[in-house]
Amino acid sequence: MRIADILDIKASRRTGKAEIPAEEVALREVGDVVTGDRLAPEVGEGEPDHGLRLARRWAPEVERYYDLFLKRAEDLRERVQAKRNISPSPILSDLYRLINDDLIEEFYSYAMMAHQDKDDLVTHGIDVLGTCLVVGVGLKLDIKMLLKLGLAAVLENVGMYRVPERILHKREKLSEEEISSIQDHPRESYEILVGLGEKYRWLADTALGVHERMDGSGYPNGLSGEKISPLSFIIGLADMYTAMIRERPHRKRFRKSEAIKYIVGETKGLFPLGIRKVFLDRVSLFPVGTYVRLNSGTVGCVIATNRKHAIRPTIQVIHNAAGQVVEEEEILNLGDNPLLYIAEEVDQDGFPKMRFQKRTVA
Numbered sequence: 001m002r003i004a005d006i007l008d009i010k011a012s013r014r015t016g017k018a019e020i021p022a023e024e025v026a027l028r029e030v031g032d033v034v035t036g037d038r039l040a041p042e043v044g045e046g047e048p049d050h051g052l053r054l055a056r057r058w059a060p061e062v063e064r065y066y067d068l069f070l071k072r073a074e075d076l077r078e079r080v081q082a083k084r085n086i087s088p089s090p091i092l093s094d095l096y097r098l099i100n101d102d103l104i105e106e107f108y109s110y111a112m113m114a115h116q117d118k119d120d121l122v123t124h125g126i127d128v129l130g131t132c133l134v135v136g137v138g139l140k141l142d143i144k145m146l147l148k149l150g151l152a153a154v155l156e157n158v159g160m161y162r163v164p165e166r167i168l169h170k171r172e173k174l175s176e177e178e179i180s181s182i183q184d185h186p187r188e189s190y191e192i193l194v195g196l197g198e199k200y201r202w203l204a205d206t207a208l209g210v211h212e213r214m215d216g217s218g219y220p221n222g223l224s225g226e227k228i229s230p231l232s233f234i235i236g237l238a239d240m241y242t243a244m245i246r247e248r249p250h251r252k253r254f255r256k257s258e259a260i261k262y263i264v265g266e267t268k269g270l271f272p273l274g275i276r277k278v279f280l281d282r283v284s285l286f287p288v289g290t291y292v293r294l295n296s297g298t299v300g301c302v303i304a305t306n307r308k309h310a311i312r313p314t315i316q317v318i319h320n321a322a323g324q325v326v327e328e329e330e331i332l333n334l335g336d337n338p339l340l341y342i343a344e345e346v347d348q349d350g351f352p353k354m355r356f357q358k359r360t361v362a
């Protein structure tokens, strides 16, 4: 089956600046939200500086978008908890700018690196958004579908804000009642989003289907096959992956390569083949921010992926082969070093934490 068939949309190629339909232009109601000159604080600020800065330079706009979506998500949480109205328009406007600025790939990489030691519903939502967008680009979704996917990724989990904090942060085994309160969150999301009116009914339906699986094993309704929308499947897969790679109160985080291996092996009947394939193509085995040990014993952090050879990314050396911290910036492109290869992914604990470096604009 072709991806376009699965998605029931006309695949389109994005060339240069994306065209935006008049309908979406009308949704751009807010002002110029990304032109503020404030930069997001460096991640790791206030922590001991090991003298190691990540050699990858991030465009300041990427940090601003990241900060912006964090704020939008925090605002959503506040509104949902206070039972106030929520509005999709400002989110659509931000998404439009992010897509039109061609920063999806960088935004995704940045999200994967940011808040590595922190997981809450807000940062998780941004992880899901970044992952969905890179998968959406891989599926060659047109601008309208990308906007729909992004909006649904930001809003699908709003029902979780109604689950009591004590359940979300509980370390012990959850009772049946607590599990059912969590598994009820897609219904809560649906209820909140359906309040946005008929125009956004698709959004409520998408949120309701995010935890449903192709074989009927999901929740809350045990739907199967084509009753679940492609957008729900994309978000569901992104949600599963990004939840696995972050620490949770009751478990350690999975290494990214372990999470990917799990998805390759264990999700066959759960998500459509086309979506799984594109996901595995776009979400690389060793994404930016992964700590790896080479066959030489050198340990480094991935700073750029290699689309042609997923297992040969570019790394910044942290420890040399003798186990000493490397203070000078040392970059290794494994694509140019045939004798070196990644022996294993390692836990970042115990190694100096890499800090972001802003890209200065000339």
Ligand SMILES: [Fe+2]
Binding pocket: 156, 157, 160, 185, 186, 210, 211, 239
């Ligand atoms: Fe969810």
